[in-house]
Amino acid sequence: MIFRLICILHFFLTFSDVFAQQSKLDSLLTKLNSQERFDGVVLVSKGQKVLFHEAFGLANRELNAKNTRKTKIATYSVSKTFTAVKVLQLVEKGKLRLDQKIADFFPKYKDKKGREVTIQQLLTHTSGFEDFVNYRTVTAYKDFYINDFEKLLYNSSPKFTPGKKFSYSSTAYTILSFIIEKVEGVTFDIAMNSMFKKAGMMNTGVEGCGEVIQNKSSEYFINPDKDNLIENLTNMFSISSTKGAGAVYSTAEDIYKFDQALFKGDLINKDLLKMMLNGTKQQLNYGYGIVNFNLENIGKVYGHQGGFLWYDIRSIYYHLEKEDLCIVILTNTGMSESIWNEIVNASYKFAINSQKDINLSEKLVLE
Numbered sequence: 248m249i250f251r252l253i254c255i256l257h258f259f260l261t262f263s264d265v266f267a268q269q270s271k272l273d274s275l276l277t278k279l280n281s282q283e284r285f286d287g288v289v290l291v292s293k294g295q296k297v298l299f300h301e302a303f304g305l306a307n308r309e310l311n312a313k314n315t316r317k318t319k320i321a322t323y324s325v326s327k328t329f330t331a332v333k334v335l336q337l338v339e340k341g342k343l344r345l346d347q348k349i350a351d352f353f354p355k356y357k358d359k360k361g362r363e364v365t366i367q368q369l370l371t372h373t374s375g376f377e378d379f380v381n382y383r384t385v386t387a388y389k390d391f392y393i394n395d396f397e398k399l400l401y402n403s404s405p406k407f408t409p410g411k412k413f414s415y416s417s418t419a420y421t422i423l424s425f426i427i428e429k430v431e432g433v434t435f436d437i438a439m440n441s442m443f444k445k446a447g448m449m450n451t452g453v454e455g456c457g458e459v460i461q462n463k464s465s466e467y468f469i470n471p472d473k474d475n476l477i478e479n480l481t482n483m484f485s486i487s488s489t490k491g492a493g494a495v496y497s498t499a500e501d502i503y504k505f506d507q508a509l510f511k512g513d514l515i516n517k518d519l520l521k522m523m524l525n526g527t528k529q530q531l532n533y534g535y536g537i538v539n540f541n542l543e544n545i546g547k548v549y550g551h552q553g554g555f556l557w558y559d560i561r562s563i564y565y566h567l568e569k570e571d572l573c574i575v576i577l578t579n580t581g582m583s584e585s586i587w588n589e590i591v592n593a594s595y596k597f598a599i600n601s602q603k604d605i606n607l608s609e610k611l612v613l614e
Contacts, residue, residue: 323553331536375405
């Protein structure tokens with residue numbers, strides 16, 4: 248009888264602690280939203296169980312439309328993780344080789360150094376290409392086609408010998424997007440749909456220029472140069488031109504489904520997954536489209552984040568291996584470093600019912 252009472256008491260105390268941590272996470276996000284510092288969706292899962300999945304703020308400020316759990320939000324550089332998986336699926340099918348060179352796909356490209364760049368070097372940001380595809384070189388309100396891209400590529404050259412060092416390059420993933428198109432014989436968005444479907448990601452896609460997307464949030468920018476005035480990004484930035492580097496939109500739930508499928512081996516085989524997750528000798532904490540690092544007493548963390556140029560962070564996807572945790576944060580207004588780190592901290596504490604702080608801000612410095 249006494250043992251049963253102790254067990255019941257222990258259960259209620261544990262439940263109370265978990266509820267308190269959940270309340271802290273919810274309160275934090277509600278407070279940030281009231282301060283106009285966070286609009287978006289947060290999902291936290293442990294194993295196959297979703298522990299927290301809530302939406303905050305506005306998806307569209309002009310219409311006063313609220314974010315919901317089903318709101319589709321731009322993922323920016325988290326797109327690279329999805330693109331890397333698609334490339335590795337083509338490798339698994341024998342349609343691509345990691346040692347294959349750009350020259351195989353762009354035979355008219357004459358730069359001697361550039362022709363030697365491999366698929367693996369594009370995936371791992373060791374190609375040497377700077378971002379020659381950017382908001383200055385791509386015309387807004389116009390789709391970015393292969394002939395537009397080739398004009399830029401044929402006038403570009405790696406800034407160092409390919410494979411010699413690490414230099415983060417979104418353009419490398421734009422190149423991979425066009426290689427995927429050439430291999431699959433369809434546009435990049437259609438090519439990616441098969442991977443999304445296999446992961447059960449029914450609310451994920453690649454944004455096209457001018458496309459009307461149901462339940463898609465509008466994108467806003469908290470401008471630090473104008474006293475944090477909130478501006479609409481539509482007239483500032485053409486996200487569709489980034490393709491596999493940043494044009495994927497998704498929901499927090501779909502990214503959770505992706506996480507489940509990836510780490511269960513449903514998307515690529517275990518050998519390719521291991522290659523994807525491990526870093527290179529040039530950059531130990533970056534594999535193929537995914538960051539990896541160790542946190543003391545917490546273990547291995549995998550994931551990616553995305554943001555609007557160098558201004559803010561807009562998407563976060565983390566997988567904490569030891570605890571089998573998945574943390575997804577999507578925002579359509581952007582977050583400063585202090586805010587996103589605070590949200591991750593609160594999410595982690597809630598998921599494992601802990602008072603322990605974790606600091607990831609120093610670990611992910613690729614954006």
